[in-house]
Amino acid sequence: MGTETIQVGLGERSYPIVIGSGVLDTVGAALAEARIGRRWAIITDDVVGPLYGGRLVDLLGAAGIDCELITFAHGEASKHLGTIGTLASELAERGLDRGDAVFALGGGVVGDMAGFLASIYLRGIPFVQVPTSLLAQVDSSVGGKTGVDLDQGKNLVGTFYQPRAVFIDTDVLRTLPEAEFRGGMGEVIKYGASIDSDFFAFLERERPAIERLEPAAIVPMIRRCCELKASVVERDEREGGLRRILNFGHTIGHAVEAASGYRLIHGFAVAIGMRAVAELALRGGVAGAEVVAAITAMLEAYGLPTTIPPELDRAQIRRYLQADKKSIGGRVFFVLPEA
Structure with a gap:
C-alpha cells in the first residue's frame, strides 16, 4: 500500500499528515525538501529512543540533515515543567537557534512535551510529529494542543502550536x-x-x-x-x-x-x-x-x-x-x- 496525505487547512499554518506503511523511511527526504530547520533536536523517551531513535538519526543523516537525539524518562510522570526546563537547557547547551527545529518521536506524552518545548524555546521554533503510539497517531499529534501536567490536574499548562507536518508510519504499531x-x-x-x-x-x-x-x-x-x-x-x-x-x-x-x-x-x-x-x-x-x-x-x-x-x-x-x-x-x- 502507498502513502496517503491529508491536509490540515489553517491558511499559512496548514500542514500535511502523511499516513502509510514505511513512512518513517521517507522522513529524511521530506524534511530535506521542506527546509524547515537547519538542525533538528529529536525529542523522544527511553522506550521509543532505543527502538527508533538511532534509525531516525541515520535516515536524517543520509538526507544531509544534522540532528541531535535527546531522551527523557518515559511516562506521564515526566510530563511536568521540570522536564521541560531540562529539555530546554539541553537545546541551549547544544546551541540550537531560531533556524533549527524540534522532532517529536514517540507517543502522546512525547508529542505534547516536544510541541510545548518548541512553542516556548526562543519564543517558538518549528516542530514536526512522528507519533509511534496509536493514540498519538489518531489524536494527539494532530491539532496543535501541547502541554504538561500540574499537581492540580492534567494538561493545565500548555499552548496551541501547530506542527509543520505529521508523519504516521503504521508499521511502528507492531512494537x-x-x-x-x-x-x-x-x-x-x-x-x-x-x-x-x-x-x-x-x-x-x-x-x-x-x-x-x-x-x-x-x-x-x-x-x-x-x-x-x-x-x-x-x-x-x-x-x-x-x-x-x-x-x-x-x-x-x-x-x-x-x-x-x-x-x-x-x-x-x-x-x-x-x-x-x-x-x-x-x-x-x-x-x-x-x-x-x-x-x-x-x-x-x-x-x-x-x-x-x-x-x-x-x-x-x-x-x-x-x-x-x-x-x-x-x-x-x-x-x-x-x-
Whole structure:
C-alpha cells in the first residue's frame, strides 16, 4: 500500500499528515525538501529512543540533515515543567537557534512535551510529529494542543502550536504493547461515538482485522480519525466551541486518570469517561438506553474498561473535575451523546 496525505487547512499554518506503511523511511527526504530547520533536536523517551531513535538519526543523516537525539524518562510522570526546563537547557547547551527545529518521536506524552518545548524555546521554533503510539497517531499529534501536567490536574499548562507536518508510519504499531494499542482504540471509538456513526459501524464490522493490525483496516481507520480531527480543528482551532466535541469522555477520563496517579493509561480512562457520560446522557433524557448499550458493547469488545476502579477516591475525582481546564466559572462541561 502507498502513502496517503491529508491536509490540515489553517491558511499559512496548514500542514500535511502523511499516513502509510514505511513512512518513517521517507522522513529524511521530506524534511530535506521542506527546509524547515537547519538542525533538528529529536525529542523522544527511553522506550521509543532505543527502538527508533538511532534509525531516525541515520535516515536524517543520509538526507544531509544534522540532528541531535535527546531522551527523557518515559511516562506521564515526566510530563511536568521540570522536564521541560531540562529539555530546554539541553537545546541551549547544544546551541540550537531560531533556524533549527524540534522532532517529536514517540507517543502522546512525547508529542505534547516536544510541541510545548518548541512553542516556548526562543519564543517558538518549528516542530514536526512522528507519533509511534496509536493514540498519538489518531489524536494527539494532530491539532496543535501541547502541554504538561500540574499537581492540580492534567494538561493545565500548555499552548496551541501547530506542527509543520505529521508523519504516521503504521508499521511502528507492531512494537506497541497490547495495552497501549487498546488504549489507543479508546480514542478511535470516541470519533465514531461522538461524530461519525458510519465509522462506528466500521469499527464494529472490522474489529478482527483491526486487532490483527491488517493494513487494509488500520490505514483507513487512522485516516478517518485524522480526517475527522482535521475537519474540526479547521473550524475551531482554539476550542471555542465545536472542538469541545473531541473531548467526549475526556472530562471524567482526565479526572479518573489523575486520581489513579496516572497508573491508569489515558485511553482506558477515556473509555471509562465515555461510558460515564453516556449514562449521564441517559439520565438527562438526551440519549436512550440503546446508545449506552452500543457504546459500552463497543468498548468492551475492544477490551477496554467501562467502570471507575473501586479503589479510586471519588472525592478526589470530583476535585480534579472542578480543576478541569475546560471549566469556566466553576462550571464543568460534558460532551454528551445523542439518541
